Amino acid sequence: MTVGLGGCNLFAPKSSNAPEVAVGPAGTIAVSEMGGRLGLTVQQNSAHSATMGNRFNSVVFFADPGGLAYVNGREVGEKGGLVVVGEMMYVPESLEQEIRRALQTRARVVSPPKRSPPAKRSPPLAWTSQLKYGPVVIDAGHGGRDPGASYYGYREKDIVLDVALMVSEILRASGIDARMTRGTDTFIELNDRAALAREVGAKLFVSLHCDAAPNRRARGFTIYAPRDRMRQASSFAAAMERSMLTTNMASRGIRAAGFRVLVRTKCPALLLEMGFLSNRYDARLLASKSYQRAVARAAADAVTAYLTK
Numbered sequence: 402m403t404v405g406l407g408g409c410n411l412f413a414p415k416s417s418n419a420p421e422v423a424v425g426p427a428g429t430i431a432v433s434e435m436g437g438r439l440g441l442t443v444q445q446n447s448a449h450s451a452t453m454g455n456r457f458n459s460v461v462f463f464a465d466p467g468g469l470a471y472v473n474g475r476e477v478g479e480k481g482g483l484v485v486v487g488e489m490m491y492v493p494e495s496l497e498q499e500i501r502r503a504l505q506t507r508a509r510v511v512s513p514p515k516r517s518p519p520a521k522r523s524p525p526l527a528w529t530s531q532l533k534y535g536p537v538v539i540d541a542g543h544g545g546r547d548p549g550a551s552y553y554g555y556r557e558k559d560i561v562l563d564v565a566l567m568v569s570e571i572l573r574a575s576g577i578d579a580r581m582t583r584g585t586d587t588f589i590e591l592n593d594r595a596a597l598a599r600e601v602g603a604k605l606f607v608s609l610h611c612d613a614a615p616n617r618r619a620r621g622f623t624i625y626a627p628r629d630r631m632r633q634a635s636s637f638a639a640a641m642e643r644s645m646l647t648t649n650m651a652s653r654g655i656r657a658a659g660f661r662v663l664v665r666t667k668c669p670a671l672l673l674e675m676g677f678l679s680n681r682y683d684a685r686l687l688a689s690k691s692y693q694r695a696v697a698r699a700a701a702d703a704v705t706a707y708l709t710k
């Protein structure tokens with residue numbers, strides 16, 4: 402793990418001017434219009450998904466299957482009603498009130514000392530045929546007899562599993578075939594993690610970790626790409642960094658590394674250190690559901706953007 406102080410390129414929200422003038426089906430409004438009404442900055446807007454947010458909130462719309470809206474990782478409104486016309490996504494006007502109710506007005510940092518309730522299981526089999534993109538392998542680091550970093554009562558293996566479950570759930574909800582190297586607290590050899598990615602013909606591989614350093618002031622997230630295939634992973638890494646900056650965690654940059662899970666995969670692969678468990682502040686964030694959800698959304702957004710571009 403790396404030693405040193407984190408960077409200070411804190412997330413600066415972009416201003417959303419230049420409203421789009423476009424007409425959608427009755428009862429719907431353009432994503433940019435919805436952002437304007439809610440006072441949220443549109444960060445990404447494609448025919449497949451759109452994200453908007455502010456310092457404390459993130460709203461995600463998925464066009465498939467039939468339309469889903471998430472506020473801070475929680476589904477809001479009825480399924481369906483999202484319409485794509487050309488490259489523009491239109492969302493039901495009625496969602497405005499539901500989203501507004503779900504928005505947070507300040508950061509909520511909870512520090513649950515205990516294990517959180519298990520995330521939802523995989524979606525029903527009927528969904529499988531609708532998974533149009535992928536497969537993508539989401540790798541929760543460590544597990545079982547290998548707890549990973551352990552500080553302030555938090556264990557890396559628990560945090561990364563929770564986030565990995567959330568990432569997979571969001572991806573499947575948006576039609577992406579997400580596979581996990583582990584969905585429970587089990588030990589898996591590094592070689593087997595990479596082998597799974599090769600066996601299923603993964604299009605992308607993302608390994609989730611928490612950092613640790615002797616210097617307890619070290620903070621921030623770091624993205625590692627395979628040092629022998631930096632070029633292959635570079636655009637995915639850049640998408641991941643952009644997406645992760647929306648969590649307000651500072652970036653320590655994109656770095657080359659020889660980690661086995663990276664080197665032995667064939668597809669574009671990244672290892673994401675989501676923050677420092679050895680830093681008291683980062684540890685509290687990493688253990689909080691709100692930051693976990695934000696990271697899960699950021700990682701899922703980067704995967705979605707890459708696969709659907």
Ligand SMILES: [Zn+2]
Pocket residue numbers: 542543549550557609610611
């Ligand atoms: Zn780790």
